[in-house]
Amino acid sequence: MSEALLRKLGEGKYEVFSAGTNPASEVNPFAIEVLKEKEIDTTGLRPKLLSEFEGQTFDIVITVCDHAKQECPTFPGAKKIDHWSLEDPAAFQGSHMEILTVFRETRDEIERRIKEFLLQGKTMNDPMSSLKL
Secondary structure, eight states, X not given: OHHHHHHHHTTTOSXXXXXXXXXXXXXXXXXXXXXXXXXXXXXXXXXXXXXGGTTOOOSEEEEOSHHHHHXXXXXXXXXXXXXXXXXXXXXXXXXXHXXXXXXXXXXXXXXXXXXXXXXXXXXXXXXXXXXXO
16 A cells, blocks of 8 residues: 555655565455545555565665564665554454455555655655655
8 A cells, every 4th residue: 555655645756666574465455445445546556575675775665564674674775764653454354344444544544654754855855766665
């Protein structure tokens, strides 16, 4: 969700990548559903392993769940590393509507943090070539 949200909110100004320590075989259908509710393009989204990006240089790396922070490889070339402590909505168990609610809450929290990050100028002072979420 982070990748798609920043692509939209960043208005194409950023090269954005998203990966996980143990990604699923496909993007979670609940994530797709809640992104489409906000008219966010999900074309081309796919789960990716962090290892696909090892050795690459990033301006900013943001981990978004505590599990990823603990297992995330180092990105020595990153100009900034940040962590947003979020619960993984895919780990939640409940009814269809309860799971959807948790995904919406997570989507909204990621959106809020991205907007705050952009507004604070953390990404505008030095235009980035890439951002990893």
